[in-house]
Structures are given as structure tokens and as C-alpha cells.
Amino acid sequence: MRDLQIDWLKCFLAVVDKGSLSSAAPDLNRSQSAVSMQLKKLEEALQCELIKRSSRQLQLTSQGELLLGYARRMMALHNEIHNAFQNTELSGRIRLGVPDDYASTYLTPVLKKFSTLHHKVEIELHCEQSTSLIPRIESGDLDLALISREHSRQGTLLFYEPLVWVGSPQFETWKTSPLKIAVYEDTSLAKRNAIQSLALQGKTYRVVYNSSSLAGQIAAVESGLAVAVFTRCSVPPHLKILGAEHGLGPLKPMQVAVYRSQKSLEFEAVSYLQDLLISTLRESIV
Numbered sequence: 467m468r469d470l471q472i473d474w475l476k477c478f479l480a481v482v483d484k485g486s487l488s489s490a491a492p493d494l495n496r497s498q499s500a501v502s503m504q505l506k507k508l509e510e511a512l513q514c515e516l517i518k519r520s521s522r523q524l525q526l527t528s529q530g531e532l533l534l535g536y537a538r539r540m541m542a543l544h545n546e547i548h549n550a551f552q553n554t555e556l557s558g559r560i561r562l563g564v565p566d567d568y569a570s571t572y573l574t575p576v577l578k579k580f581s582t583l584h585h586k587v588e589i590e591l592h593c594e595q596s597t598s599l600i601p602r603i604e605s606g607d608l609d610l611a612l613i614s615r616e617h618s619r620q621g622t623l624l625f626y627e628p629l630v631w632v633g634s635p636q637f638e639t640w641k642t643s644p645l646k647i648a649v650y651e652d653t654s655l656a657k658r659n660a661i662q663s664l665a666l667q668g669k670t671y672r673v674v675y676n677s678s679s680l681a682g683q684i685a686a687v688e689s690g691l692a693v694a695v696f697t698r699c700s701v702p703p704h705l706k707i708l709g710a711e712h713g714l715g716p717l718k719p720m721q722v723a724v725y726r727s728q729k730s731l732e733f734e735a736v737s738y739l740q741d742l743l744i745s746t747l748r749e750s751i752v
Contacts, residue, residue, distance in 0.1 A: 468511040472544055475537045477504035478516065482534060483622045486524060542745035545738075556735045557586040563599040563611035564591065566680040567700030568627075568722065573612055576746050580739055587735045595678050597653040599725075606729035609736045612743065614655055614697075614720040621725030624747040628698040629659055629717035631708035637690025640712045648675035648686035648694040655720060660695040663715045722747075 480490035481501065491498045509516050516530035526534065564573050577589060592599070596613040600620060603611050615621055633640045645664070649657040664671050675686040675694075683694050687705055697720060701707060708714050724743045730736040 470508070470511055472541075474504050474508035474511070475540060477501050478508055478533070479537055479541060481505065481517065481524065482526065482530075485618045489619070538745065538748060542741075545741050545745070555586055556584045556738060558733065558735045559588040559590055560733075560736055560739055561590045561592065561607070561609045562739070563602060563608045563613070564593060565596055565599070565612070565614065566593050567697045568612050569593060571699040572722075572747060576739075576743055579746070580742055584735065584738065587739075595650065595654065597651065597655075603725045603727045606727045609727055609730035609733065610740055610743075611725050613723055613725050615723040615725065616655060616721075621723035622744060624722050624724060624744065626719040627722050628719045629656060629695050630698050630701060631660075631693055631712070631714040631717070632687055632696045632701055632705050633693040633708050633712070634687055634690050635706045639687075639690050640693050640708055640714065644670035644672045646674045646692040647671050648677070648683050648692035649673055650683070651676070651678050654678075656695045656697075659717045663717050667715045669713070669715075 477490070477494060477496075480494050481487055484490040484493065487498050487501045487505075491501050494501060496504075505517065512529070512533070514529040515527050516533060518525045518527060562573075580587070581589070592602075592608060594602075596611075596615070599608065599611040599613050600615075602608040603613075603621075611621075612624075613621065614627070615623070631640070639646055647660065647664075649660060651657070661671075674692050675682075677683055677686070680696075680700060683696065684702060684705070686692050687694050693708065693714075695717060698707075710716075724740055724747075726736065726740055
């Protein structure tokens with residue numbers, strides 16, 4: 467086998483993250499044909515096929531899935547080496563967005579690590595729903611955001627977060643008919659998933675509470691007013707996760723991604739935080 471080159475691994479990861487050669491090419495500052503050539507060299511070096519190419523989508527082979535974990539660790543170490551030998555200390559301000567339900571579980575550990583390494587960088591944190599954060603990233607009002615995405619063009623996929631039905635064991639609101647539900651705003655993916663799941667079951671329901679706040683949703687469930695759909699990471703321990711045995715159908719998971727504004731591409735501090743989010747939160751994701 468030939469020695470592997472970092473550029474080959476960068477191309478491989480970019481194609482996996484973006485979902486196609488054409489989407490990965492601009493991020494790599496290469497043509498689509500050049501990206502294809504890099505992948506071919508990587509496959510030749512490893513003497514196996516890594517990605518099955520079709521007109522619709524790209525799919526990892528078993529060897530590609532095996533390489534993915536190694537490639538991410540190698541790129542994380544590569545970036546860590548660069549960081550260790552930087553002559554100038556990072557400074558500046560990063561305008562960072564995150565939904566309430568992802569903040570403590572996923573973002574807090576990353577920010578602790580980042581602030582230890584780059585204590586001169588100021589983090590300006592904005593906690594809002596993804597439907598509010600996405601347009602702010604696209605307008606350049608925010609630099610970086612952890613979001614629930616709907617389209618593959620909205621950032622780099624990190625992992626899939628399960629959605630679950632939640633109710634209060636004290637009130638057993640899930641037994642009511644029509645089912646009383648609390649929902650987020652109309653554009654919320656969680657709301658759309660909830661309504662779609664109920665529709666597929668042919669289950670009657672009534673929206674009794676609307677709020678874009680996670681705290682408001684929790685209050686509605688705690689009080690027995692309604693059941694709701696939460697990301698699994700945000701379910702308080704005193705509330706009950708509901709399933710088929712409670713008469714509630716499955717829900718599609720959320721695609722959690724890191725989304726960066728075009729205006730921030732020239733800022734090195736944003737690049738470091740983006741890389742840290744990807745390397746930390748994608749460690750166990752294939």
C-alpha cells in the first residue's frame with residue numbers, strides 16, 4: 467500500500483459531509499473532477515472501493531465506513547498539531563447560535579475545551595430555535611450555529627438526534643382523546659414530525675399550547691396540559707418518554723449540523739471552533 471496523503475483524506479471527509487462531489491468541491495477550492503481524482507488516488511492507495519457513486523447519491527462501502535472513523539481522528543490530530551505550533555494567539559469575537567435543547571448537552575463541553583485553548587476569543591452566545599438561527603447564519607448576522615437542519619446544504623452533518631414523545635406520569639395525558647399536544651412554532655421540524663406521525667396513525671389531536679421556548683414546552687407537559695415532542699437529550703428525568711405502548715407512533719430523528727456563514731470564512735477563530743465542534747461531536751458518528 468502507498469502512504470496516505472492528508473489532502474486525500476480531506477477530500478474524502480468533505481464528500482461524506484456534503485453528500486456529493488459537486489457540493490464538496492467549493493469548500494476544498496477544487497474542481498469536481500479534481501475531487502474525484504483525489505478520491506480515486508485514495509482508493510488506489512487502500513486497494514478498495516470507498517464510495518459507491520450513482521446519479522442520485524453517494525453511499526459508503528463497508529471499507530469507507532471503516533476509514534471514516536480513522537480519517538476523522540487523523541484530521542483532528544492534524545489540526546491539533548497546527549494549533550500547537552501557531553505563533554499567534556487567537557483573539558476576536560465569535561457570534562455563536564444554538565437551540566436551548568442542544569446547549570448544555572452538546573455545546574457546553576466544546577466551549578469549555580475551546581475557552582481553555584483560546585481564552586482571548588470572546589463567545590457571544592445566542593439561544594434560539596433553528597428556524598431563527600438558519601436565516602441569521604445566511605445573512606451573516608451570526609458566524610456559526612449548531613442547528614437542526616432540513617437540507618444537506620445547511621452545514622456539516624454531525625449526528626442524528628432522536629425525537630421522542632414526552633408526557634407527565636402524574637397526569638397520563640396521553641390517554642386523552644383527542645390527544646392534547648404542545649407544539650413549537652409552525653416552521654419547527656419537531657412540530658411537523660409530530661403532526662405527520664399522528665396523521666399516519668389516523669390519531670385525532672388538538673393543539674392546546676404553542677411556544678418556541680423549551681421551558682414553556684416542559685411546563686405544559688409537567689402541568690398535565692399536553693404531551694409534546696422533545697429531542698431526547700432535552701427530556702428532564704422526571705418526565706416520561708412515550709412510545710407505541712402508549713399509543714404514539716415513531717418520529718424521524720433530527721439532523722444536527724454545524725452551519726457557518728460565508729462572511730466568517732476569513733476569521734481563523736471561527737475555523738478553529740468549527741473544527742472542534744466537528745471533531746468532538748462526530749467522533750462516534752458514521
